[in-house]
Amino acid sequence: MRYMLSLLAALFMLAAPALAQDTSEDDGPLRIEITEGVIEPLPYAIPTFVADTAGASEWAEKITRVVASDLNGTGLFREIPAEAHIARISNFSSPVQFSDWKAINAQALITGSVRTEGSGRIVVSFRLYDVFAGQEMGQGLQLAGTEQGWRRIAHKVADQVYSRLTGEDPYFDSRVVFVSESGPKDAREKRLAIMDYDGTNVSYLTDSSSLVLAPRFSPQGDQVLYTSYESGFPRIYVLNVETVGQRVLESQDGTMSFAPRFAPDRQTVVYSLTRGGNTDLYSMQIGSGQSTRLTNAPSIETAPSFSPDGSQIVFESDRSGTPQLYIMPAGGGEAQRISFGQGRYGTPVWSPRGDLIAFTKQSKGRFHIGVMRTDGSEERLLTASFLDEGPTWAPNGRVIMFSRETQGAQGSTSLYSVDITGRNLKQVPTPSGASDPSWSPLQK
Amino acid sequence: MNTGQIISGAGHAGLIFWALFGGAFSDVPPPNEVTEVTAISADDYAALMAPEQSPEAVANVDTPEPPAAGEAPGMTSEADAVPETAQPEVTESSEPDAPPEVTEPDPPAQAEVSDEPPVMQPPQEDTAALVPERSPDTQPREAPRVAPEPVARPEPDVQIDDVDQQETAPDENAEPVEEDQEETAREEATTEIVTEADDPADAAPSRSLRPRTRPTRQAEAEPEPEAEPQPAAQEPQQTETAAPESPEVDENAVENALAEALGGSETQADSTPSGPPLTAGEKEGLRVAVQQCWNVGSLSSEALNTTVVVGVSMSEDGRPITASIEMLGSSGGSNSAAQQAFEAARRAIIRCGADGYKLPPEKYDQWRDIEMTFNPEKMRIK
Numbered sequence: 001m002r003y004m005l006s007l008l009a010a011l012f013m014l015a016a017p018a019l020a021q022d023t024s025e026d027d028g029p030l031r032i033e034i035t036e037g038v039i040e041p042l043p044y045a046i047p048t049f050v051a052d053t054a055g056a057s058e059w060a061e062k063i064t065r066v067v068a069s070d071l072n073g074t075g076l077f078r079e080i081p082a083e084a085h086i087a088r089i090s091n092f093s094s095p096v097q098f099s100d101w102k103a104i105n106a107q108a109l110i111t112g113s114v115r116t117e118g119s120g121r122i123v124v125s126f127r128l129y130d131v132f133a134g135q136e137m138g139q140g141l142q143l144a145g146t147e148q149g150w151r152r153i154a155h156k157v158a159d160q161v162y163s164r165l166t167g168e169d170p171y172f173d174s175r176v177v178f179v180s181e182s183g184p185k186d187a188r189e190k191r192l193a194i195m196d197y198d199g200t201n202v203s204y205l206t207d208s209s210s211l212v213l214a215p216r217f218s219p220q221g222d223q224v225l226y227t228s229y230e231s232g233f234p235r236i237y238v239l240n241v242e243t244v245g246q247r248v249l250e251s252q253d254g255t256m257s258f259a260p261r262f263a264p265d266r267q268t269v270v271y272s273l274t275r276g277g278n279t280d281l282y283s284m285q286i287g288s289g290q291s292t293r294l295t296n297a298p299s300i301e302t303a304p305s306f307s308p309d310g311s312q313i314v315f316e317s318d319r320s321g322t323p324q325l326y327i328m329p330a331g332g333g334e335a336q337r338i339s340f341g342q343g344r345y346g347t348p349v350w351s352p353r354g355d356l357i358a359f360t361k362q363s364k365g366r367f368h369i370g371v372m373r374t375d376g377s378e379e380r381l382l383t384a385s386f387l388d389e390g391p392t393w394a395p396n397g398r399v400i401m402f403s404r405e406t407q408g409a410q411g412s413t414s415l416y417s418v419d420i421t422g423r424n425l426k427q428v429p430t431p432s433g434a435s436d437p438s439w440s441p442l443q444k
Numbered sequence: 445m446n447t448g449q450i451i452s453g454a455g456h457a458g459l460i461f462w463a464l465f466g467g468a469f470s471d472v473p474p475p476n477e478v479t480e481v482t483a484i485s486a487d488d489y490a491a492l493m494a495p496e497q498s499p500e501a502v503a504n505v506d507t508p509e510p511p512a513a514g515e516a517p518g519m520t521s522e523a524d525a526v527p528e529t530a531q532p533e534v535t536e537s538s539e540p541d542a543p544p545e546v547t548e549p550d551p552p553a554q555a556e557v558s559d560e561p562p563v564m565q566p567p568q569e570d571t572a573a574l575v576p577e578r579s580p581d582t583q584p585r586e587a588p589r590v591a592p593e594p595v596a597r598p599e600p601d602v603q604i605d606d607v608d609q610q611e612t613a614p615d616e617n618a619e620p621v622e623e624d625q626e627e628t629a630r631e632e633a634t635t636e637i638v639t640e641a642d643d644p645a646d647a648a649p650s651r652s653l654r655p656r657t658r659p660t661r662q663a664e665a666e667p668e669p670e671a672e673p674q675p676a677a678q679e680p681q682q683t684e685t686a687a688p689e690s691p692e693v694d695e696n697a698v699e700n701a702l703a704e705a706l707g708g709s710e711t712q713a714d715s716t717p718s719g720p721p722l723t724a725g726e727k728e729g730l731r732v733a734v735q736q737c738w739n740v741g742s743l744s745s746e747a748l749n750t751t752v753v754v755g756v757s758m759s760e761d762g763r764p765i766t767a768s769i770e771m772l773g774s775s776g777g778s779n780s781a782a783q784q785a786f787e788a789a790r791r792a793i794i795r796c797g798a799d800g801y802k803l804p805p806e807k808y809d810q811w812r813d814i815e816m817t818f819n820p821e822k823m824r825i826k
Contacts, residue, residue, distance in 0.1 A: 039739070039823065040739055042742040107739075132790075132795050166747075
């Protein structure tokens with residue numbers, strides 16, 4: 001025992017000088033490395049925008065609230081309530097007293113003004129400040145639109161703020177097409193609906209006379225591919241979002257076509273076609289209607305999704321015995337399996353950034369939404385529930401929306417979104433049941 | 445007497461004997477504890493356990509039936525009229541607000557004080573270099589604020605003062621003494637300046653260390669003395685240590701003191717900080733203080749892959765000088781990602797340094813300029 005104590009003492013004496021004094025006596029300034037920070041929502045303040053004209057106060061209030069809602073909804077920001085504000089912004093052009101905002105720990109400040117013009121136009125101006133740096137971030141921006149489109153103006157303001165603060169591409173000014181569901185599970189009525197990304201402005205694209213499935217936006221957001229049982233068999237339709245006009249895209253007797261998705265060039269559609277009990281992947285040129293077979297295997301190949309550059313396709317196949325994910329060249333060819341975890345993988349979707357693939361995984365009686373690298377590495381499961389499926393990416397590749405179904409005969413389906421970090425899982429409000437979401441690109 | 449003692453002794457002996465062995469003759473057994481056990485039949489047991497079985501999942505937890513969907517509003521979905529994101533209108537209209545920021549509280553006094561010291565030189569009042577001790581100030585004019593503090597600090601000055609005192613005795617050699625006075629006066633001035641910013645009392649230790657920085661200033665002042673023959677002769681002594689001059693013991697002491705003060709300047713021109721480096725604990729304290737405010741929660745995934753090196757200059761009270769914060773370099777991401785990472789780092793430095801980082805003031809030269817590397821490797825999405 002005594003020997004041990006003396007040994008420890010000797011070690012301590014040897015180590016003490018090193019602990020007490022940093023041995024790196026480099027010339028020049030003191031250098032330190034910081035590797036661990038904190039992860040918490042960034043506190044910001046957004047005083048109600050100033051109404052520059054008499055009739056603008058209502059718009060100012062509504063637009064301010066939508067901007068704040070967008071930012072708060074990301075889980076990345078925390079709004080400091082107006083009651084805590086020390087300073088009041090009464091003039092958009094007057095200088096900001098940063099000390100007042102520092103005092104309440106507002107790290108970002110958004111100020112804005114709204115004015116109405118004749119013919120129902122609204123003009124919104126805003127500025128974003130880095131409070132602690134005491135300077136403006138970027139330049140002030142002014143947006144104009146119609147009163148009917150006030151939400152889009154608000155979303156665009158929020159997009160600008162979001163991008164400047166996070167460095168991510170924006171996604172608030174986008175829409176989601178989905179399958180609206182109503183009625184019990186055994187007699188459920190489904191129809192296509194479209195809404196803003198936050199669940200507002202819902203409108204319906206089809207009626208409920210026939211079963212519809214899996215709508216998919218075109219790269220420009222002006223068209224939607226979907227599968228309908230209108231003819232009694234599943235057929236692929238293409239629908240113009242503006243005119244709501246639709247037409248059959250693929251119709252061969254004795255076949256079933258489904259799971260369509262646009263190529264990034266918008267000229268090509270890839271889909272699954274079942275003929276003689278065998279399901280393979282095909283591609284079709286929309287203009288000519290000419291189709292090409294991409295796979296030729298006795299197994300089921302489905303759920304294709306293009307990479308952002310259009311050079312590859314990720315899809316689901318059970319050729320190994322269980323549904324797994326594979327990648328192959330866009331023109332067909334040898335496929336490479338990328339999923340090797342336990343369980344069944346399906347509905348892969350390539351991220352708009354190109355770095356990740358989102359998928360549905362069934363394992364041990366539960367469903368998950370997960371992401372993995374395009375080589376199958378770094379698989380991360382973001383959710384777990386009775387039934388999660390059908391992921392779709394936000395235009396910036398930072399958020400995933402999917403549908404979740406609750407258990408039981410009265411179980412309902414609804415839409416959820418989750419950050420790719422796995423945080424900020426939340427339900428997207430819809431007027432009724434909803435499934436199969438497809439996120440549009442950012443609106444122009 | 446004997447009787448009493450005998451009785452007492454017998455009594456105590458008996459008492460002790462009883463205490464030791466009295467209990468041994470007791471044959472009363474200790475009581476046994478009895479626990480009643482009841483038998484239960486298998487049926488009863490099953491009956492008891494039945495309710496504990498996991499409740500069957502009640503599949504039908506009434507979920508509110510979704511409200512009947514209303515009629516499709518005419519299938520017509522008019523896309524919102526695209527709000528003209530009037531890019532042409534992009535308002536530079538917003539002229540960057542003239543930052544009304546109250547410019548940082550001026551600590552300008554320092555500059556003035558530091559410059560003035562030369563005025564001090566005239567005091568050929570042959571006075572003892574000891575001025576610091578008694579002198580409410582050798583230089584009352586220049587820094588009336590400074591003056592009071594130095595007086596309060598006897599200890600640090602004591603060393604120098606001792607030497608000077610001895611020299612004062614030989615007032616005859618006024619020349620060397622004068623030179624000493626000049627240097628000591630400057631030292632005091634610097635230390636005092638520091639103390640002004642903080643607490644005068646606490647600055648005492650810092651004075652003794654600060655002299656090291658002086659060298660640079662003295663180097664500037666040297667040209668003046670060069671004109672005079674005597675100072676020029678002394679300089680060589682300072683540079684090559686006091687050893688060469690052996691004759692005068694007292695002078696050696698003074699020279700040694702000067703050599704200590706000037707030692708740093710000889711070897712290093714300007715930039716290299718002098719004095720003892722920060723200990724690992726002090727650096728760790730700074731690191732922890734900054735990382736508490738380094739919020740990467742709102743950073744993009746690309747910014748989370750970007751390491752940035754940020755340079756910052758500190759004021760003597762431990763607060764970062766906002767305008768001095770700059771990105772010195774980055775790696776791992778695009779320029780925009782680096783900018784995001786830098787802004788997060790800047791916020792961290794400013795926020796947690798608002799009240800001043802706890803850094804040893806006597807080592808100010810060591811942390812006057814800091815390079816912080818913000819490496820988010822551990823903060824990335826896992």
